[in-house]
Amino acid sequence: MLTLASLCVSTGAWSADLATPRAVVPAFVDWSGGYLGIQGSAGNAYGAYDFSNTSIGGRSLPSFRTGDATGRADLSRNATTAVGGLFGGYNWQDGPWLYGIEADLSAANLKRPVALGAFGDDTTGSDLGLIRVKTDLYGTLRGRFGYAFDRALVYATFGLGGANARVLATYPDRDTGAVALARRDLSYLGFTLGAGVQFAVSEHIALGIDYRYLDLGGSRRFDLGTVPGAAGGPVATQVAASAHQMMARLSWHPGGLVLPPEAEDAPGANLDERFSLHGQTTVVAQGVPGFRAPYTGPASLIGRQVQATTTATAFLGLKLLEGTELYYNPEFSQGFGLSRTLGVAGFVNGEAQKAGAPFPKLRSNRYFVRQTFGLGGETEDVPDGPNQVATRRDIERITVVAGKFALGDFFDGNVYAHDPRVDFMNWGIWASGAYDFPANLPGFTQGVMVEYNRAEFAIRAAYTQVPKEPSSDVLDPRVFRRAGTTIEFEERHILPILDQPGKLRIGFFTNVGNTADFREVVALTQAGVFADINDAAAATRASRRKTGFYLNLEQAVTPDLGVFARVSANDGRTESLSFTDIDNSVSGGVSLKGSAWGRPGDTVGLGTSRNGISASHRAFFANGGVGLLIGDGRLNYAPEQAFETYYALSLSKALTVSFNYQHIVNPAYNRDRGPANFFGTRLHADF
Known part of the structure; x- marks a missing residue:
């Protein structure tokens, strides 16, 4: 998804004594060692709870999910939450290849109500009760496998994920006005998969973006109190949980990072490069x-x-012939x-x-071919960049682009x-x-x-x-x-x-x-x-x-x-x-x-x-x-x-x-x- 730009090695200045070895500046950050950090997601994390095998007084109800609190469309049947907390881990690196282990613990505010009445028969009305599901803690233990280039690290993660949940039920008695309450505390343990990218800002500080999907499995079927009245009865259900979380992360590397030079300090673009x-x-x-x-x-x-x-976004380019280029942007x-x-x-x-x-x-947002017809006269050098293979072209020209683009x-x-x-x-x-x-x-x-x-x-x-x-x-x-x-x-x-x-x-x-x-x-x-x-x-x-x-x-x-x-x-x-x-x-x-x-x-x-x-x-x-x-x-x-x-x-x-x-x-x-x-x-x- 992210660029794996050509790696180049910059060397230090020659000493007056030619026998003195040159100081080598790395082409990429060495991320080896331990690190600690904080992470957070404001409105870019989504959790879902799937109720199934639910019954009231022995009568089965259809499966249903938590919805959106606004009462409008339900955000693909997921509920928005904020997630944030601490993480730490250790990396080992062999050349540009990295592997490591990381753990994190995050607080959350996932809260969503489910109205039972909407799933009963026509005689029960709309006030059988309300079930609320709350989660306030997520945790993961993950392995990391990545590739370092320049100041960036792209990585994939996999491992274990867990969360807590509290299922709270409120059942009103329409005859007496009393309210029956029920509560069940649940713990989930499942797996997590994800990917991310991080950038070294200084020798000790890095910023990153981390996505993880958590499939936390389901609970065993459990009792959840009793709905009063003739239309009620004992409630039993089971709940499966999952989540998508996108975190912004700030990490501290106490051992220090050796940084490569800024990209503009590298040698100029090669006009013969085809990719x-x-x-x-x-x-x-x-x-x-x-x-x-x-x-x-x-x-x-x-x-x-x-x-x-x-x-x-990835910007992929290929020069097929001189003046003919093909681009693809997943x-x-x-x-x-x-x-x-x-x-x-x-x-x-x-x-x-x-x-x-x-x-x-x-999505495949762009895929197009670009044909340039030079008309002679002065030329200009165009450096390598997003959707641009490095090239030399006539200033006076005709360009034709065909395909998918914005x-x-x-x-x-x-x-x-x-x-x-x-x-x-x-x-x-x-x-x-x-x-x-x-x-x-x-x-x-x-x-x-x-x-x-x-x-x-x-x-x-x-x-x-x-x-x-x-x-x-x-x-x-x-x-x-x-x-x-x-x-x-x-x-x-x-x-x-x-x-x-x-x-x-x-x-x-x-x-x-x-x-x-x-x-x-x-x-x-x-x-x-x-x-x-x-x-x-x-x-x-x-x-x-x-x-x-x-x-x-x-x-x-x-x-x-x-x-x-x-x-x-x-x-x-x-x-x-x-x-x-x-x-x-x-x-x-x-x-x-x-x-x-x-x-x-x-x-x-x-x-x-x-x-x-x-x-x-x-x-x-x-x-x-x-x-x-x-x-x-x-x-x-x-x-x-x-x-x-x-x-x-x-x-x-x-x-x-x-x-x-x-x-x-x-x-x-x-x-x-x-x-x-x-x-x-x-x-x-x-x-």
């Missing part, structure tokens, strides 16, 4: 306190919650955005996907605000909000992109598949009937007054997709043809066109200070297909490197956005419509406004920790809700 292998991993933890919310709809933002997302993703990535049109976590999962989910790889780029893994995270700031680029749920599509490039400008166009319907993970195969087209002109300049580079991008897009017309579905609902406007939308979807544009400016003011701005709009007549519920947007901000305070690798950013929707789109939401991301059930319209600031702290060339704050006024265009404040941290590594 490229890189990777990235990003963890975002984000929380929102409570805010004013007099009512809640099916796609509303919920206050007082914390969620986290994790992605890990990616693991885990976790959910706040409220399952719902409730804010300019959503607050750019790493959050609509296809979230409580366990690491593997339109953001080529369109609407901006050096200061375009990558939520390292800069702004708000969807309305890192992208043109009204640009409804075709994509599946994780943000990728299939098609062809063609670009003509010169030193002064570039013009590019793409023809790609669209989803089969709004927010669908399935791309429509009928590309000659339904597809998306994007054209962008990119102008490059040196601003004379500042003598600094800048770019202006102008983009136009038109999508033909299976969508509903807002005016039509509002009229049908108000006429009583449909009781629910969302049923009207689903029933009347047909091939319809949505068009729009964006303007995108980036300008360096000094080598450390840059500004950016975007303006975008679409026709606002039909449902959006892929991105979000924005018909017009204005955004901008500044990005400043930390050279002035002695931290040139750090970045601080300030950005803001203002998003709006058309009049017919407002009527859709006011009548109970649910869009791609929002839907409060009604609407007191006002533009959605966002402010975001972040500080990205560079710990090494490959490792960055960011602190993020966002303030959203009128989330989901609803002045009845909010304002809401969002606090986040982000750990990102690439190599």
Whole structure:
């Protein structure tokens, strides 16, 4: 999954006496020895309890699982929890290969209720009782097997896992009003499998990300009190437990680590190299306190919650022929955005996907071939990097890309605000909000992109598949009937007054997709043809066109200070297909490197956005419509406004920790809700 970059050995300076041996600087960290650390997961751990063989008074009930406390969708039938604690272990290393043993103990707050009445017969009502399951302790003893390169270690783990559980039951007596209580304490022991990566920040400190799956098995069948009354009787059940946990970890290595040089100190890229292998991993933890919310709809933002997302991507490249390259990007993703990535049109976590999962989910996000046709003249050397084999190419060239990719790889780029893994995270700031680029749920599509490039400008166009319907993970195969087209002109300049580079991008897009017309579905609902406007939308979807544009400016003011701005709009007549519920947007901000305070690798950013929707789109939401991301059930319209600031702290060339704050006024265009404040941290590594 993660890069195993070419290992190189840097040597110390020659002594004046040539007989003196050279000091050898290792190409990778030696992780041998003992270590201690702390670990935690805020909203990126999931636990499930499966009840089975349950009976009340001898009557068998169907199996059921704990659900989500919000009463909405149940996060793939798993319950979110926070986990954190201590770990320690010992490593042995032979060259780059590592093996070791580790133990950890973590506290948790997994609590979920199960209502018994929902599983009884029609005569028992809904108040037979409530069973609550609680876990507050997890522990593992694991072996580790890994590979070290540069400052990183990639490893797999396996071993034993355990947890406690308390099953608490409350059974009301409807005749007397009394309440019967029951409790059972359980212990689980099972196995755990996982993987992780860690990075040496200094000689004694390392940061890492660790995933583990725990299959804790099931309990024996046990008694759990008695439900009073004629419909009741003795309760018996058994419970199986499992968990997915993603931990951020900080470890201390008292024996010290010998560090290799930073990657940029290594020799330059070899233009004859045919392979490229890189990777990235990003963890975002984000929380929102409570805010004013007099009512809640099916796609509303919920206050007082914390969620986290994790992605890990491999960037594999192969130069088939000179000018012909093949790339493949498998990616693991885990976790959910706040409220399952719902409730804010300019959503607050750019790493959050609509296809979230409580366990690491593997997707082939990119696979494409790139053919470059040089047109002569001046050339440029392109170093090895993610999805780029080191090469020399003509500046004036035609490039053709065919396969699966993200339109953001080529369109609407901006050096200061375009990558939520390292800069702004708000969807309305890192992208043109009204640009409804075709994509599946994780943000990728299939098609062809063609670009003509010169030193002064570039013009590019793409023809790609669209989803089969709004927010669908399935791309429509009928590309000659339904597809998306994007054209962008990119102008490059040196601003004379500042003598600094800048770019202006102008983009136009038109999508033909299976969508509903807002005016039509509002009229049908108000006429009583449909009781629910969302049923009207689903029933009347047909091939319809949505068009729009964006303007995108980036300008360096000094080598450390840059500004950016975007303006975008679409026709606002039909449902959006892929991105979000924005018909017009204005955004901008500044990005400043930390050279002035002695931290040139750090970045601080300030950005803001203002998003709006058309009049017919407002009527859709006011009548109970649910869009791609929002839907409060009604609407007191006002533009959605966002402010975001972040500080990205560079710990090494490959490792960055960011602190993020966002303030959203009128989330989901609803002045009845909010304002809401969002606090986040982000750990990102690439190599």
